[in-house]
Amino acid sequence: xxxxxxxxxxxxxxxxxxxxxxxxxxxxxxxxxxxxxxxxxxxxxxxxxxxxxxxxxxxxxxxxxxxxxxxxxxxxxxxxxxxxxxxxxxxxxxxxxxxxxxxxxxxxxxxxxxxxxxxxxxxxxxxxxxxxxxxxxxxxxxxxxxxxxxxxxxxxxxxxxxxxxxxxxxxxxxxxxxxxxxxxxxxxxxxxxxxxxxxxxxxxxxxxxxxxxxxx
Amino acid sequence: xxxxxxxxxxxxxxxxxxxxxxxxxxxxxxxxxxxxxxxxxxxxxxxxxxxxxxxxxxxxxxxxxxxxxxxxxxxxxxxxxxxxxxxxxxxxxxxxxxxxxxxxxxxxxxxxxxxxxxxxxxxxxxxxxxxxxxxxxxxxxxxxxxxxxxxxxxxxxxxxxxxxxxxxxxxxxxxxxxxxxxxxxxxxxxxxxxxxxxxxxxxxxxxxxxxxxxxx
Numbered sequence: 001x002x003x004x005x006x007x008x009x010x011x012x013x014x015x016x017x018x019x020x021x022x023x024x025x026x027x028x029x030x031x032x033x034x035x036x037x038x039x040x041x042x043x044x045x046x047x048x049x050x051x052x053x054x055x056x057x058x059x060x061x062x063x064x065x066x067x068x069x070x071x072x073x074x075x076x077x078x079x080x081x082x083x084x085x086x087x088x089x090x091x092x093x094x095x096x097x098x099x100x101x102x103x104x105x106x107x108x109x110x111x112x113x114x115x116x117x118x119x120x121x122x123x124x125x126x127x128x129x130x131x132x133x134x135x136x137x138x139x140x141x142x143x144x145x146x147x148x149x150x151x152x153x154x155x156x157x158x159x160x161x162x163x164x165x166x167x168x169x170x171x172x173x174x175x176x177x178x179x180x181x182x183x184x185x186x187x188x189x190x191x192x193x194x195x196x197x198x199x200x201x202x203x204x205x206x207x208x209x210x211x212x213x214x215x216x
Numbered sequence: 217x218x219x220x221x222x223x224x225x226x227x228x229x230x231x232x233x234x235x236x237x238x239x240x241x242x243x244x245x246x247x248x249x250x251x252x253x254x255x256x257x258x259x260x261x262x263x264x265x266x267x268x269x270x271x272x273x274x275x276x277x278x279x280x281x282x283x284x285x286x287x288x289x290x291x292x293x294x295x296x297x298x299x300x301x302x303x304x305x306x307x308x309x310x311x312x313x314x315x316x317x318x319x320x321x322x323x324x325x326x327x328x329x330x331x332x333x334x335x336x337x338x339x340x341x342x343x344x345x346x347x348x349x350x351x352x353x354x355x356x357x358x359x360x361x362x363x364x365x366x367x368x369x370x371x372x373x374x375x376x377x378x379x380x381x382x383x384x385x386x387x388x389x390x391x392x393x394x395x396x397x398x399x400x401x402x403x404x405x406x407x408x409x410x411x412x413x414x415x416x417x418x419x420x421x422x423x424x425x426x427x428x429x430x431x432x
Binding site: 181191200212 | 229230231392394396397398399404405406407408411416417418419426428
């Protein structure tokens with residue numbers, strides 16, 4: 001059976017996975033880029049090609065080891081509407097996601113929204129499909145799209161939390177960043193006792209973050 | 217200048233320092249003893265004498281190294297009313313704290329309450345003083361009692377948070393335990409940007425917890 005995985009999911013010390021005030025200019029709201037700084041410093045990020053040539057190549061230590069697990073074995077991604085675009089993107093028929101013409105997913109990618117639209121084929125193997133479905137039903141569709149490979153739940157926090165609450169996630173990799181955001185959307189709300197269903201590990205990195213894994 | 221320190225302050229992954237439903241039978245509410253299990257496994261705890269003779273002596277690794285910092289250099293403790301007793305202890309003139317006749321503080325210990333009562337001298341050097349005061353004023357009194365040594369803020373979470381928000385804490389040692397409590401009293405609420413005033417470190421322990429230190 002293919003597994004359901006979450007990778008590189010950053011949260012603040014106080015548990016927020018995104019800040020307040022998300023917009024086209026601020027995908028993470030007042031959090032800015034502080035939650036993803038650890039990943040931008042890795043070789044993984046540099047090899048995604050999102051970095052200008054000539055910049056540093058990035059670290060290859062523990063942060064990178066975790067970061068690189070993002071892609072291998074993944075055959076599809078599911079993301080929530082709030083990850084695909086800023087508030088109101090559903091009203092913009094031209095919106096094609098945050099990531100330009102070659103998004104970093106390279107698989108079928110299922111966007112959960114109450115207002116589906118026709119599929120969007122991008123460069124590099126990513127096709128966005130738009131689904132109005134429960135987590136269970138969306139997962140069944142994504143598993144077909146993944147052709148036996150694993151399905152990644154890409155976020156945002158509300159979507160990850162829904163899949164966790166429904167018992168659908170086999171592997172969660174959350175990265176705790178040493179900042180206090182104070183406000184935004186929390187990952188852990190309503191998940192009392194979640195650890196009882198998983199083996200939980202925490203490892204601190206010289207980069208200052210803590211990698212938390214829940215696996216079963 | 218004497219410093220203000222917090223030690224061995226356990227929180228869940230979702231940030232709760234105590235559970236819901238605190239009572240005389242359940243000092244941490246539904247959290248039970250899960251938040252303090254890491255400390256009970258240390259040599260520090262065994263040497264406090266709270267363990268039956270003949271039991272294991274406890275670990276002497278990183279968890280113990282942090283735990284042992286609780287006492288040295290401390291000349292006084294400040295605690296909130298919710299740490300001193302279960303809800304309603306103010307109505308019980310016989311209540312002498314949770315800790316028996318020889319509490320583990322061994323210094324003047326200032327209990328913040330809106331209903332002060334006469335001081336209580338216990339065995340082993342602990343005297344409980346009851347103060348209706350702001351954090352700043354309580355700290356001034358405790359510093360006198362500490363005679364040049366440091367002052368420990370002993371909790372609960374509301375009290376630690378108040379002292380943090382007022383900028384009064386020089387060293388915070390919080391211990392993140394890999395459980396999700398879901399409900400209770402959070403440590404981090406309302407502390408956006410706290411990390412900017414501190415050097416923050418996180419270290420994971422083989423025991424499964426993460427030691428977070430905020431120091432300045």
